[in-house]
Amino acid sequence: MVLCPVIGKLLHKHVVLASASPRRQEILSNAGLRFEVVPSRFKEKLCKASFPTPSAYAVETAKQKALEVARRMHQKDLRAPDVVIGADTIVTIGGLILEKPVDKQDAYRMLSRLNGKEHSVFTGVAIVHCSDRDGRLHTEVLDFYEETTVKFSELSEELLREYIDSGEPMDKAGGYGIQALGGMLVEHVRGDFLNVVGFPLNHFCKKLAQLYCPPRPGDVRGAERDSIPAVDTFEDLSDLEGGGGSDPAWGGRGGRGGEEAGGAPPQAPGPRDADLNGAAEEKRPPFPTGLLELMEGFKASKALFTACKLNVFDVLRDQGPLKAVDIARKINASVCGTGRLLEACAALGLLHKTDAGYSNTEAADLHLVSDSAHSLHGLAVYNDSHVWDLFTHLDLAARDGAEQARGASGTKAERLFQSAETTLLFMRAMHGLSKLTARDVATAFDLSRFTSACDLGGCTGALAHELAREYPRLQVTVFDLPDVTEHARGFQPDGQRTEHVRFVPGDFFTDALPRAQLYVLSRVLHDWPDDRVHHLLSRISSCCEPGGGVLVAEAAAMEEEEAAAARRRGLQPLGLLLLGAGRPRSARELGQLLQRHGFRDVRVAPAGDLLRVVLGTRAAP
Numbered sequence: 001m002v003l004c005p006v007i008g009k010l011l012h013k014h015v016v017l018a019s020a021s022p023r024r025q026e027i028l029s030n031a032g033l034r035f036e037v038v039p040s041r042f043k044e045k046l047c048k049a050s051f052p053t054p055s056a057y058a059v060e061t062a063k064q065k066a067l068e069v070a071r072r073m074h075q076k077d078l079r080a081p082d083v084v085i086g087a088d089t090i091v092t093i094g095g096l097i098l099e100k101p102v103d104k105q106d107a108y109r110m111l112s113r114l115n116g117k118e119h120s121v122f123t124g125v126a127i128v129h130c131s132d133r134d135g136r137l138h139t140e141v142l143d144f145y146e147e148t149t150v151k152f153s154e155l156s157e158e159l160l161r162e163y164i165d166s167g168e169p170m171d172k173a174g175g176y177g178i179q180a181l182g183g184m185l186v187e188h189v190r191g192d193f194l195n196v197v198g199f200p201l202n203h204f205c206k207k208l209a210q211l212y213c214p215p216r217p218g219d220v221r222g223a224e225r226d227s228i229p230a231v232d233t234f235e236d237l238s239d240l241e242g243g244g245g246s247d248p249a250w251g252g253r254g255g256r257g258g259e260e261a262g263g264a265p266p267q268a269p270g271p272r273d274a275d276l277n278g279a280a281e282e283k284r285p286p287f288p289t290g291l292l293e294l295m296e297g298f299k300a301s302k303a304l305f306t307a308c309k310l311n312v313f314d315v316l317r318d319q320g321p322l323k324a325v326d327i328a329r330k331i332n333a334s335v336c337g338t339g340r341l342l343e344a345c346a347a348l349g350l351l352h353k354t355d356a357g358y359s360n361t362e363a364a365d366l367h368l369v370s371d372s373a374h375s376l377h378g379l380a381v382y383n384d385s386h387v388w389d390l391f392t393h394l395d396l397a398a399r400d401g402a403e404q405a406r407g408a409s410g411t412k413a414e415r416l417f418q419s420a421e422t423t424l425l426f427m428r429a430m431h432g433l434s435k436l437t438a439r440d441v442a443t444a445f446d447l448s449r450f451t452s453a454c455d456l457g458g459c460t461g462a463l464a465h466e467l468a469r470e471y472p473r474l475q476v477t478v479f480d481l482p483d484v485t486e487h488a489r490g491f492q493p494d495g496q497r498t499e500h501v502r503f504v505p506g507d508f509f510t511d512a513l514p515r516a517q518l519y520v521l522s523r524v525l526h527d528w529p530d531d532r533v534h535h536l537l538s539r540i541s542s543c544c545e546p547g548g549g550v551l552v553a554e555a556a557a558m559e560e561e562e563a564a565a566a567r568r569r570g571l572q573p574l575g576l577l578l579l580g581a582g583r584p585r586s587a588r589e590l591g592q593l594l595q596r597h598g599f600r601d602v603r604v605a606p607a608g609d610l611l612r613v614v615l616g617t618r619a620a621p
């Protein structure tokens, strides 16, 4: 599992950690999560006896901690954060739950109990998703727990007293801190160490992956491994009081975790009970979250495209927060239609809605306004006006074959370059995407040995400028169709080093390629079928001096079996896959292609979350 991208799913959300524990804050911020800390005021006083298992108690406490913060924040600002995370760590031994000691005596009692024995540490975690529905807070809770087994050495009374005098035990469950002096008491640990410290980071990331990267339909392996547990609502919480149920972790197995049956009433024996008893398990099919998202996804895309097209995000960046009526006036649209569009954008997490009106989220400010440094506005407009149209006729394309579908409205180049307007539309889309990925592509390998590079199909020069910035000795030529180079001037960055980038018009299939030590093909090959790719690579190969290189960047999977994951990453050229003659290729396949055309020492590296970069060195012929 790749952790950073999972944590990254929360980057543009307002995340609150409902915990005063400095350890939790440290674990999560070390993992790259950005969050606000709002300690919960929920008193940890639930009746332990009413819970079937210690883990159920920890999970419920975590849940109540998070919900208290969500409610308080919503009440105060009439706006809840997007996500509130609560956690509760307990130590259990012989059926007894130990929390933080109330005084030194209590700490001594706890540590004496643990002395020389094995005990379990459970951390319950609740991830609460909040939304505002007509001024009322709506919450969806996903919870889970993790268990770790810890064995204490035989410890002298003197050592225990000394340890207690250090003051360390007082704010820690079980009266010890494994991450500090308390580590000396511990003989061994089975399971997740960070779970003992206060937060099961690994399990948390897996849960985020289930939530934000659900398996695609048909991904049976993924569905079994990562199926999304049912989320329950706050309204259902009362069901949790009392009841039976059992927990396999109760048996004291180390290093195991689980879900609290998604908040289902404990009296209903869960599937895990059936497992334990060896009884036949009646399996419910996994909830088709991914499928439903696919069914509805086009509406979300269209709302985003339309808001971009109407410059809603530009208006709000400059003048927000604004009420729907004012936005409608500024974008010259009806009040009722604008209101609906704004509601949809708020529901999609693109806008914040408060009493003062609508305002941009951080992601909207960064990527959806038309002139920001990281703008994807052009891509949204291009997808809306161009790609949307192609997909509307997907059934025809499927029936008649991709080439015929192309034939109806001309080849891709004919369609894109039929007017200056469509060319610019395409270039703006590519520019946003290239700027987003340029740095990752430029730095995936150390290219400082090259002094000249040619970016074939380099469009607006976004990657070329990044290469020139990264490698001061490098002169970069952008080679692209005359229709493109003609308009490239309008995309040049302000500031220095533009003299290291030049534009040469031409067709890389037919015209002489500019001489360079390094040839770059960034997001080009997926557009073309195999015969064209071979033709292009053989042309590059014959221009390239021994020791020179070719660098290919694609939304390619590292391995064939990762293709579905690559598609999920979003930039797999689905449109071309369905409509065009090109096709996506895995990193391995790209490497083999380079080898076939005389490149050796072929290496693959990830370039950020989206692309893979393959670098080959021209061998002596």
Ligand SMILES: Cc1cn([C@@H]2O[C@H](COP(=O)(O)OP(=O)(O)OP(=O)(O)O)[C@@H](O)[C@H]2O)c(=O)[nH]c1=O
Binding pocket: 018, 019, 020, 021, 022, 023, 024, 039, 040, 044, 065, 087, 088, 089, 090, 091, 100, 121, 171, 172, 173, 174, 176, 177, 178, 179, 182, 196, 197, 198
């Ligand atoms: C076993 C163990 C526990 N802890 C700390 O014990 C507190 C548990 O208490 P909690 O009630 O879960 O959390 P809290 O500290 O009261 O914070 P809050 O979330 O606001 O309730 C948390 O701090 C944990 O790190 C350690 O630092 N190291 C260890 O080895």
